[in-house]
Amino acid sequence: MRDRQAGRPPRQPWLHELSIVVNGNATALSDRSGDMESGTAHGWFVDDRRVLSRLVLEVDGERPSPVAGRASGATGAYSTSARSLGDAGADPTVQVVRERRLAPGSLHETVTVASSAACTVRCVLRLRFAGDGADIASVKSGHLDAPPLPARLDGDGVSWSDEWHRTTVTVDAAATSYDNDADGALVDVPVVVEPGAATSVTLVVRVERVQPSAFDADPGADAVDWSRVRVVADDPRLGPTLQQSLADLQHLLLHDPAAPEDVFLAAGTPWYLTLFGRDSLWAARLTLPLGTDVALGTLRTLARRQGRTHDPVTGEAPGKIPHELRRHVYLDTTTGMALPQVYYGTVDATALWVSVLAEAVDWGLDPAHVHELTPALRAAVGWLTGDGQPDEDGLLKYLDTTGAGLANQGWKDSGDSIRWRDGHVADAPIALVEAQAYAVAALDGAARLYGLLGIDGADTLVTQADRLRGRLRDRFWVDTDAGHHLAIALDGAGHAVDGLASNMGHVLGTGSLRADEAALVAATVTGDELLDEFGVRTFGTGNGGFNPIGYHTGSIWTHDTAIVAVNLARDGFVDHAVRVARSLLASSDAFGRRWPELYSGVAFAGAPTPYPASCRPQAWSAASAIALLTVALGLRPDATTRTLHLRPARAFGALRVEGLQFAGGRVDLQVGPGGEVTVLRAPDGVRVEVDVTPGS
Template identity: 65%
Template sequence: MLRDPLDPSDVFAAAGSPWYLTLFGRDSIWTARMMLPFGTELAAGTLRALARRQGTRDDPDRAEQPGKIPHEVRRTAYGSPGEHLELPPLYYGTVDATALWVCLLVDAWRWGLAQDQVRSLLPHLRAALGWITGPGQPDADGLLKYLDTTGHGLANQGWKDSVDSMRFRDGRVAEAPIALIEAQAYAVEALTGAADLLDALGEPGGEAARLTGSGLRERIHAAYWVEGDAGRYLAMALDGHGAPVDGLGSNMGHVLGTGVLDAAQAESVAAQLTGPELLDAFGVRTFGSGNGGFNPIGYHTGSVWTHDTAIAALGLAREGLADPASRILRALVAAGDAFDYRWPELYSGQPMMGRPAPYPAACRPQAWSAASAGALLAVALGLRADLPRGLLEVRPIRPAPFGALSVSGLRVAGAEVRVQVDAAGEVTLSGVPDGVQVSHSA
């Protein structure tokens, strides 16, 4: 954890050591989201640290736009003059951090972030929604997309930010501007969640956000489904010509649980994620083994990323798909066991003598890899919170991936809560504060 030098009372998770020990929009946000069952302090600090640096003007060199949440913050520029990658100390080259910031605010509100703290962030929420529905959608098709116009920024500006990560099924690299599937899904979740939040606080704008999210959902259904030798699945992106980037990849796992998919579509995505091309013994591959250009230790072209696998499990659980969620959790724990329960940033899931192969330059520790333990527990226990309405769900998934569980250190409305689940799935809770109604079943 680091303290924000602009207000040392706020802490956030640095992205990873040794290469990225600083504030990263996407990484720090996902880390805070996964850790919400253990308290809202990290989420609050992350939200405020990023809000202090939210974009206020158009600056192409920094990829800054009004309302946009930054990608990364450093004391000095990253890279050297004349190199293909030269990032300024405050850089905004991310297509997804703004929607994810909104999702974190909504999730933190549901997990009990104090209403005065939520209200203090409403101007930043409105600015973020303005970016999502404005500069984030640069042309008439109404999709969020990115294009580095400087020649020295990030060519890809989603979480798979390496230059060769967006590939077609035959291995060709897609041309920009790119409209990632997960960026659209995050935006739908952000708009819908923001609508609920604004309505609950008696603030205007909820219905407009909800309608915008519904329109984006329809555009996803119309543009991103593809069918080929791997079956029917969601493309990773649309390329600069509007063509679906049909490489079979883990990106579709981030769409689960965002409110984009109906039940049949969610089952289709689950089948792909747990099929032989993407799921192996240690996690979900970033890029399917049947794609051209597949490399089991490639950075985003076949390796397994801990957080990516955890996000897929979270989405499956939110869709009510317990069996595939359990399969992915078991793979994640198998990888954890191989790494002494200290997951690295990424690794090859193809076993070498029964073990995953570490990526040589992976960060370890790495924030969203470490926070995946929180996601794992949330999935296994079926944790969901709506504390503004006084509700907490504890619904362990079946089949139980690990048998009996005993979990302490959860924090609900400021109180420490302990959850025990026996081998039969019976739930016992202690420490739940007055005024919180618990719903639990096996």
């Protein structure tokens, strides 16, 4: 069925009911039967191009009826019933199971016909397939009707080519025929199944690059081994959610094409399956309890693309960390947004880069790697204290001067996200409250690293952090009907934008506030306007323009809620952190333990409501499962003294955690119902210190 009717403008396709599997630079989208339909967002995308736009199964001329489907990481499984075959009666006796697996450069689809019928089943499997080479930006813009590419038939299969790839389809069975029709190619395979038996046929789709793009990153799942990570908790949802998240994270990894030994997490599928400075850094930061390899790979990959010059078109500036890298120019034909292949439109990635480096050192990153990254560290600090503060008021700000880039350049990057309490949109340039706090933490972290490395200037960085801390505390507090709270930003006139928003939760844990101010933020971010039963709302219910399903105007973002929980715990607000962590886990089962990018907290039949266009899996959403462990254990690492500090929060009852990594070795822990800790395993010379606090 075609997506749009005549005369209707194209719309971004919805994803929430699709089955999605991913492996590095490739992702496959289908319906719950496993079929990929032309004229939809379905398909197998490789390097942001749709190399397979149709893959439909028929059994004796009919499509099997969907029964169940599940996707995890790079695999998907789909159970259907061929109701026209087998014994007569109400009960189906012929099951058709499709198993999909993405490997580097290939998609493997195994179709198994299993019979419980009393007689021999004879049927013909027909597989229809085509590719259109559509660009991911075009599909996201709602242009879904690209015609199939001409297919070439030969004795070994079917192939077609676009500008960037050659795709070949083969079947491992004696096919009666390959053929072409108006919608692409097809193959018929005769199948005979005896009673109580099963027969399988495998289709393989292979893709090869015929010319390079600007960023040909390959799958990086082979670079990590998280098989030893295991969690068993009184709350039965925690362990399975973590395992699903780890499977997705592993298959979101990509190798840096400039240095394949380094891996990073792609932001999310299908629209953001590439390097995003902010997203990849946050995801790497949240995964630090499992090791420093992903963080190091992310830091190195971004440092290689760190800004060297001033370019108003790309937003590049010396020392600035890029926002995103694309394989091709990204053009949204609906909105007119046009992003270059390397785009620097982010106000916060540079500070986050510094903070991830500092935290990786706390977890045990080899000092040799820190020395290697010293030039990038110096350059990042230079941007934070120079070009990042374009005005004499000394605040980090952004302004898109091209008209084709991102109007907002913090994590809430939609055009209507920065709003006043009455709902009207703030004028640029914008100084976000969390961007200032990130920079405070980065400068403090850089000062520690300078001291560790013996670099002059640590005292100057401390002074600069103190000045920025003072500016934040002096200029961002407002009084509204919601009380005394932090503004979301300052607008172009320097006025505090008084919308009540989750941004304030990102200020916690950065060392930007006094204890009494942090307590006020903790109470506000967990108050009724922002916290509901499934997470922290991006925008308070009392604001004008509040929309519980608005992208940044009232929805819940998984990673946002996780960061608020971690920051609350970091600042000692354990009970508040537990409330937020439990609210996030309460949403997990509704999404098959595979958190999407965002969702609505408005309950529908007792569960959160999907945001229909939400990416899934999303790296920082999947990494939020590890954030829940950080909160539950109260993890505070200090590799310089080889001490792992714990403050168990008892968020999910008693739990056993295996496979943490600290100071170069493995840590296994058992936490009892009262918060008592048993260290089951730890590296030699490592101390685990426990602060058992009363509470949840």
